[in-house]
Amino acid sequence: MSVPLDPARPLTATGGNLRRRRRVDQTVRGIATLAALVAVAILVIVIVTVASNGASQLSISFLTKDPTGVLGAAGGGIASAIVGSAMIVAVATAMALPLGVLIAIYLTEFSKPRTARPIRLALDLLNGLPSIVIAVFVFGLLVEGHQQTGFAASFALAIIMVPLIARTTQEMLRLVPQELRDASHALGISRWRTIVGIVLPSALGGILTGMVLAVARAAGETAPMLLLSSIFGVGTTINIFGTALPNIPYIIFSDSESGFPSDHARAWGAALVLIAFILVGNLTARAMLARQRRRIMSR
Amino acid sequence: MDTSQPEADASGAPPLAPLAITTREGPPTTATEVVFELRDLGVYYGRTLAVDGVSMKVYKNVITAMIGPSGCGKSTVVRTLNRMNDSVPGFRVTGEALYHDNDIYGPGVDPVEVRRRIGMVFQRPNPFPKSIYDNVAWAPRILGMKSGLDERVEKALRGAALWDEVKDRLKGSALGLSGGQQQRLCIARSIAIEPDVLLLDEPCSALDPIATASVEELMQDLKRTYTLVIVTHNMQQAARVAERTAFFSLDVSNGRRAGVLIEYDDTEKLFTRPNDKRTEDYVTGRFG
Numbered sequence: 001m002s003v004p005l006d007p008a009r010p011l012t013a014t015g016g017n018l019r020r021r022r023r024v025d026q027t028v029r030g031i032a033t034l035a036a037l038v039a040v041a042i043l044v045i046v047i048v049t050v051a052s053n054g055a056s057q058l059s060i061s062f063l064t065k066d067p068t069g070v071l072g073a074a075g076g077g078i079a080s081a082i083v084g085s086a087m088i089v090a091v092a093t094a095m096a097l098p099l100g101v102l103i104a105i106y107l108t109e110f111s112k113p114r115t116a117r118p119i120r121l122a123l124d125l126l127n128g129l130p131s132i133v134i135a136v137f138v139f140g141l142l143v144e145g146h147q148q149t150g151f152a153a154s155f156a157l158a159i160i161m162v163p164l165i166a167r168t169t170q171e172m173l174r175l176v177p178q179e180l181r182d183a184s185h186a187l188g189i190s191r192w193r194t195i196v197g198i199v200l201p202s203a204l205g206g207i208l209t210g211m212v213l214a215v216a217r218a219a220g221e222t223a224p225m226l227l228l229s230s231i232f233g234v235g236t237t238i239n240i241f242g243t244a245l246p247n248i249p250y251i252i253f254s255d256s257e258s259g260f261p262s263d264h265a266r267a268w269g270a271a272l273v274l275i276a277f278i279l280v281g282n283l284t285a286r287a288m289l290a291r292q293r294r295r296i297m298s299r
Numbered sequence: 300m301d302t303s304q305p306e307a308d309a310s311g312a313p314p315l316a317p318l319a320i321t322t323r324e325g326p327p328t329t330a331t332e333v334v335f336e337l338r339d340l341g342v343y344y345g346r347t348l349a350v351d352g353v354s355m356k357v358y359k360n361v362i363t364a365m366i367g368p369s370g371c372g373k374s375t376v377v378r379t380l381n382r383m384n385d386s387v388p389g390f391r392v393t394g395e396a397l398y399h400d401n402d403i404y405g406p407g408v409d410p411v412e413v414r415r416r417i418g419m420v421f422q423r424p425n426p427f428p429k430s431i432y433d434n435v436a437w438a439p440r441i442l443g444m445k446s447g448l449d450e451r452v453e454k455a456l457r458g459a460a461l462w463d464e465v466k467d468r469l470k471g472s473a474l475g476l477s478g479g480q481q482q483r484l485c486i487a488r489s490i491a492i493e494p495d496v497l498l499l500d501e502p503c504s505a506l507d508p509i510a511t512a513s514v515e516e517l518m519q520d521l522k523r524t525y526t527l528v529i530v531t532h533n534m535q536q537a538a539r540v541a542e543r544t545a546f547f548s549l550d551v552s553n554g555r556r557a558g559v560l561i562e563y564d565d566t567e568k569l570f571t572r573p574n575d576k577r578t579e580d581y582v583t584g585r586f587g
Contacts, residue, residue: 183427186414186419187415187418201428202428
């Protein structure tokens, strides 16, 4: 600072201060890069482990046959669990999607800041509720005194999905420019028609992505299944209101608890099916979003 | 389709009204029907008085310009005319804003119906992320003007002098158009529902000079059918397109900052022989 700067000096790091700053800079950059790589590595390791352990199980019959029902016997598939999981998640989505989107519409289009803030907070708190707590609540509401049903599990998953869908949808609706709403209003179009005709279509890709992410999250939830849909027979059924439905998370849980190697293998196989379903869903959602964005942007 | 409206097309159109007849007292003699009458209009945002004491009449089939420095309330006034400010928190009007002798803010008035008759074109082109065709056809479809929709779209696009440029790509996205084309599409979208009035809130401020010229030319066509009110901070534009011009300014006396109407007259008169010193300072470039 006291030494006057000589502008003609070579532009290389000569002073100790500058060299030290460069070292710190490189170190921090290295650590941050490493952290980013760790995130990728964890995902890769999990997928590779599940895939290498589960791949040997994968076969047409694994996906299309019901379990044998014989203790410790090899063979049999997880068809009933795939169907059951699909049913439970589909019914949960059918309940959570309209509710979540309507909440988001209320928050972005109708509410005043004073009412929106507590509702957003409530959604965030709901989102943070442990799934076992939600499961116990639904158990007391629908199962106790009656029996386990697939619907009870759907109900619990819907509670888990609503805040996810509402929050992502709300973020997407907020991205829709106010000018588009103004343009529609200036044409003498009512608020509701504006929302249905302009706001929601503009945000559709984002809403679908939010839905798929919520589905992916719900499909793997295990705690609600343990309490609400874990006592089931071996056969495939879609009687979601009458009985508990077999489902993938519970199969993974119970088979990995078992003492038989054939059950362990089946657990890995089921885990691979679940993870593949979630990954494919995620990537499809993103691709859909990108395609829609391109279509809107392109001429 | 309703064909009672005169075509904005060259064929069979009524002859252009002579421009800017400069009678000092009254409106241009070709059109005397009053569309808007503001009586001591004041606009509040919360407790802040944004516009105060505006009284003026807007005449049918005349282009009326509102000019003035930034923050003088000209946009606020024009957005008050079709209740676009309703969504602004704390927005409140005092005085009267009459549209064909009906109070725009009277009890039971539906803002949707107000905007159905009084269309608006905004500062930045804001086409919907839909095809060119759907941009124009969407509102008529919802408002129940379903018969002859193709003809209606064509007529609106022709009316906005855009048809020849887009007729081969009606299914293409509106966002692929240039800025000037997008703005003319927004005008086409507005006139497709056959409003009575078109409000233009600085419609050319985001456009280049060539696109500006095409929109200004278009306005001369449109005024045969519609009543136009244009807000602009470009004085030359007001002088070029408008028969009547209102000059707004910011009144900062008594510790307040409110937009007020200084002078409202025939454009030629306002620009060449203004009554008020503040108008003269502004139009000669000494201020603002």
